[in-house]
Amino acid sequence: MPTLKEVADRAGVTVTTVSRMLNKPEKVHPSTIKKIRQAMRELDYQPNEIARSLSKKTSNFIGLIVPSARNAFFAKVIESMERYSAACGYKLLLCVSNHERKKEIDYFGMLRANKVAGVIIASHTQDIAESVTLDAPIISIDRVISPAISAVCSDNFNGGRLAAQLLVKKGCRQIAYFNGGVTLKGMSASQRQQGFEQELRAMGREPIIQTHLEDRFISMKYQDIIDSFFATHPGIDGAFCSNDILAAEMIRFACKKGIRVPEDLRVIGYDDIDLAELYLPSITTIRQAVEDISHYAVESIVHFGERPMPATTIFPVKLIEREST
Amino acid sequence: MPTLKEVADRAGVTVTTVSRMLNKPEKVHPSTIKKIRQAMRELDYQPNEIARSLSKKTSNFIGLIVPSARNAFFAKVIESMERYSAACGYKLLLCVSNHERKKEIDYFGMLRANKVAGVIIASHTQDIAESVTLDAPIISIDRVISPAISAVCSDNFNGGRLAAQLLVKKGCRQIAYFNGGVTLKGMSASQRQQGFEQELRAMGREPIIQTHLEDRFISMKYQDIIDSFFATHPGIDGAFCSNDILAAEMIRFACKKGIRVPEDLRVIGYDDIDLAELYLPSITTIRQAVEDISHYAVESIVHFGERPMPATTIFPVKLIEREST
């Protein structure tokens, strides 16, 4: 691999000039730039990013910590984060925490050791903020984890409200909320629930809440839980699920039992993962603005320091009506 | 951030000793190690990985290039790659090529500039191998892309055979193969097709082949294609689809048309993504050994040079029978 020096020699200039051209091109004459470009091409030169990072004391890496890569919602997040990072010339260091607090902390250490430009974290772990330090920006998505850490979220409260409104509008009488994951303080899912409950009560209905502690998103063990739920609440005709997988499980269960969706039971999911459109019946759901969130989170890191960063930024959600309601 | 030198000073030794301890601990006395550890703890020291990489001329990064992160199959791949990388002390640099040849090449450049320890690529682009150089191992998964590049794949040929056998065994008379992506030379999907066709012919049946050029995996525009296919081939009672999404689309279409699955039409998918179990009816599919492939690919990079690397390594697939057959 050729070095800066070799390029400089071949172009008949000094390393300083070449380095200048790489970093502040406006400071070097166009004709010189051309010469250097030529030399670079001839040598097939590529700047060593590692050396650069060492010198600059910061890298072009962005750390992304997610609980799962396999979960369809986070898969969407990962894909769009990667796209925006790449568009800004940054590289994505993917970290899958599997909801383990220790892993999250370890990842932070690793990211710090690699001088990342920033970290974006979708943590579902309690109080992770206190165990972590970094001299680069940290952005939390999908949850407010600490007053000191900027968060970029969806308007989950409104998501819950929209779901409530739709179920009532469709004439549901016994309406349940079904939560498929752990609910932590500040977590988006708890907002959904609040919005849902509040709106329902505002319309004079009392929601039935079923919260199920399950700390793996990819779990497929929902059938039993749904079963026992329906056994104790036989008259349910409207269900708002905290994610689309759960909604699919709900529909699956219903169909198996001969309960018709949407005629006997209306189901709303959350996230609008690919599955929602593909399922039969297709699933009415609340779409999160994953693209906007990703874009904003990445930009916040890339332009860190240039402008003040709001403590929390909220993007609107969108109700996607499909066959399940 | 404290440096090696500061640690050395505090521990009353020299940087050489500290560095030795980090790299060849057997060369330094246990009591000294203890002293140094203590100093590190007191200073909350973390080695600067960037500086390390520069000095060693190689990093602990593994580049993973996939066409999509959102596609459930690749999401599985990403998740397990990350897990094995992390287990080996490596970090995953995720690159999403979106099937674009240019992006793949750019990513290779970027990875080279970052001195990655190796690259794992799931490329669906023609002849990518020729446009790319790297002085680190390259492992291709899901496809043989070049004789010069080791490939780690599933036994897709047998996957096709298993599907053929099952459909025949279940009594299907008119059997179709349905391909949802581009088929390139060496690609796993083409192996599936070959195995499927060959086995079917061996049993005296002539398969109906429907190949559909579509270069986005996440596309949901299958319904029209399926529609026109069924219009021209009304008697189909067995379908082998090149991926689970497609199988789901097939079932969705059938149900809409009043064709019962599995009674009137038996459907087999491929990959065994989460959706397959969740769909209604759940989808019979061929499971690829994603874990094994990931494990093997990562290990190949981590232990590169220690042992010879076979040109291609093939892991068995497994037929998962569910409700759709």
Next chain:
DNA sequence: CCGTGAATGTCAACCGTATGACATTGCTTT
């Protein structure tokens, strides 16, 4: 013809760690 400013060059230090060569110290062996 001088002053000015842009474009480069020169020099050197620095980022934090690795490592080879060789010297020193002190303890064990025989």
Next chain:
DNA sequence: AAAGCAATGTCATACGGTTGACATTCACGG
């Protein structure tokens, strides 16, 4: 007591690029 060896220290250089301070060159306007 001399030799042998393990454990460290000393010193210096390398990895490849960045950057600040300052000097030099050269063209251009007045």
